[in-house]
Amino acid sequence: MNRKSSTLAVAVAIALGLPVAPAFAQSGAQTLDTVIVTGTRVADRTVAESQSPIDIITPEALQATGSTELATALSRALPSLNFPRPALTDGTSGVRPAQLRGLSPDQVLILINGKRRHLSGQLNVNGSMGRGSSAVDLNTIPVAAIERVEVLRDGASAQYGSDAIAGVVNIVLKGAGSGGSLALDLGQYSAGDGKQYQLSGDTGVGFADGRGTVHLAGQLTHQDRTNRAGPFNAYGLPGNPTPNTVNWPSVGVKAFVVGDPEVDTRAVSGNAGFDFSDNLRGYATAIASNRDITSFAFYRSKNHNAATSLLYPDGFVPEINQYLKDRSLVAGLKGGTDGGFNWDVSYNYGYSRIDFATRNTMNYTLGANSPTSFHDGALEYTHNIVNADFSQALDWGLAYPVTLSFGGEYRQEKWNQSPGEPNSYLGSGAQGFGGFTPINAVHADRHNYAFYAGLEADLTDKLSAGATARYEDYSDFGSKTSGKLSARYAFTDAVALRATVSNGFRAPSLAQQSYQVITSNYSNGVFVESGTFPATSTVAQALGSKPLQAETSTSYSLGLVLQPAERLYLTIDAFQIDIDDRILLSSTINTNAATNALLNSLGINNVTAFRYFNNSADTRTRGVDVVGSYNIPLAASALDLTASYSYNKTEVTRLAPSPGVLTSLGLTTPLVARDEIGRLEDAFPRDKAILGGTWTSDQWTLGLNATRYGKFTVRQTNAALDQGYDPQWVLDVSASFKPSEQWTLTVGADNVLDSHPDKVDPAFTGVNAWGQMPYSNYAPAGFNGAYVYGRIGYKW
DSSP: OOOOOOHHHHHHHHHHHSOSSGGGOOOHHHHHHOBOOSSOOOTTOBGGGOSSOEEEEOHHHHTSSSOOOHHHHHHHHOTTEEOOOOOSSGGGGTSOOOEETTSOGGGEEEEETTEEOOOOSOOOOSSSTTTTOOOOOGGGSOGGGEEEEEEEOSOOHHHHOTTTTSEEEEEEEOOOSSOEEEEEEEEEETTSOOOEEEEEEEEEEEETTTTEEEEEEEEEEEEOOOOOOOOOOOOSOTTOOOTTSTTOOSTTOOOOOOSOOEEEEEEEEEEEEEEEETTEEEEEEEEEEEEEEEEEOOOBOTTSSTTHHHHOTTOBOOEEEEEEEEEEEEEEEEEEOTTSEEEEEEEEEEEEEEEEEEESOOBGGGGGGOOSEEEEEEEEEEEEEEEEEEEEEEOOSSSSOEEEEEEEEEEEEEEEEEEOOHHHHSTTOBSSSOOOOGGGOEEEEEEEEEEEEEEEEEOSSSEEEEEEEEEEEETTTEEEEEEEEEEEEEEETTEEEEEEEEEEEEOOOHHHHHOOEEEEEEETTEEEEEEEEOTTSHHHHHTTOOOOOOEEEEEEEEEEEEEEETTEEEEEEEEEEEEEEEEEEOOOEEOOHHHHHHHHHTTOOSOOEEEEEEEEEEEEEEEEEEEEEEEEEOSSOEEEEEEEEEEEEEEEEEEOOOOHHHHHTTOOSOSSOHHHHHHHHTSSOSEEEEEEEEEEOSSEEEEEEEEEEOOEEEOOSSGGGOEEEOOEEEEEEEEEEOSSSSEEEEEEEETTTOOOOOBOOTTOTTTTTTTTSOBOTTOTTOSOOOEEEEEEEEEO
């Protein structure tokens, strides 16, 4: 295998993993030498030798902003990652999903130390990016535990199985048996709210004469809520809502709470290893976190119901509380022989539980005797995985050995939906978030097994290539086979080309197949009681549903790596991803008399809208990622300049017609209406650019980072209410001073110019709730404004 350092290697290193923000600043040699574990089965493959584009994000990059959330930090480092901050979307307000390359949040695979991370119990069912998705909760992982993040921007189902359509995010944890850090972060928004503090740290411990290591990390975080709601601005004109009725307060009163939730987080992790001998090593990784999240539902006026004033004479805003318990453990043994045979056998346990409660609320049916707090039930996800991975170096007479890899996996999944206390669902149920009923209780499970094999080799000093195939069989929907081909060719020291082609799939999650609930939603300017029904349920089948099938994908990528001048590096990667049978949550379809009669005959009452999951669309996503870096050495310091750009466009290439039964019931809203199509095509920035510079001396580090979020469009069921939002620039600045080798003092401001996205058109009163919801939930940079922070750090 070629280990020569060359200008081409440095160029490839920059192309695959160098900073896309100033916080990434590090030497090309450091990036070049990083051994990766994502997208390859070769034991000692480095960034420079990877055949697929892969970004390496350092812990310094993750901690370079004021954010205490991993997902937010990643979105500020990667132009292809989108992480908006929706509000008033029930559980999604607290457990927010992230998307890669404009695709669904559950179409990217998350790994910890190369092992599959479990899904969250949360299912996103309301009006936000990622509606209908069941994804991993990135914010359960303590940032202090992270050694680096490897982001593979390529399809990889043949290597890892289901979900790896848009790419793979592999979070590699610190494992050293020495060293550590402590940090205290404080900050708040310039508006005076959203105060945050975090105490975090990590430490490594060695034992047994250096044969064993344990690296521990933890964090305690508190975040106050923010509120960017506007006042109710209806002034009694004809057709305007009447103040102090339904969800409307008095004119000019700011009654809604629209912003970030209140969050308390505790998270710990341990990453351990022990060498039993030169050829046998044991390892274990454990992560545990608890998060207490309080978000908000829609305001209820004092006349919302005849019973409202009995407990709330001035009206009330229900609080939706989520208490999240997240646990994971991976333990295994790995070893090798002098003949180049390596093996790794592991067990992987993951568990997520979300308990829901509604507070500051009431059940109208219970009148003056109603409690003001209810336990609404819980969502749980569990997986148990056994992996066996093997590789063998083969001598085929080439310049370097060929790596044969093969292995298998057995995975068992469970998803439970548990009912709340009786008063949470009795009659009208708890206002804001009614409890799950015993009828809605779900105990779903499935299992699957998989086998894979692959070859990877440096065929010559200039050409490397790989091929992988994988077969999986699921107990609930059948089997899938996927494959991948990849190659890299260096024309000269200044020009290299890489390419991949693959097919993959994503299995429908147990939550998508099983979730059922009736809850309040604000849809197209109307408050509705919406029922979400499983595709295999009697109700959904009566409304035209079919059992869910797996999504399938075909992906192509082509990348060019250039070094036009000394210390200047540029890479251009184009891609296309075709996905068939995308799993969507249907549009919220308002009922009519005929539909209500049908639902009543099936025992479903008081529902004014319905929806269910379906495989109704095919899409094509095309895009390009561009990354450039230039280093300027100075007399006693250095200046690193970086630029990155991501463009992607998704188009719906097939849309299945609505079931005939909907037409026969007299319903005119399509199963997948234009608002849902807009979520697939337009509700995220088509492009995103990051420009940055970092000046570093022995004691000072100054950073400047400008991000341009491209335009996006939010479609409504009524085309007259569609709105396009202009691009938004966000400027982040920071300054760090090191009085000694151990101490670092940092001050900074994210969005220092207090930039805000466009507001919802004031004329669209049904969209902005008459001024009370002034910003779009799809705004990629959020709408909180400037955030000022300070950090004190100590390392040893």
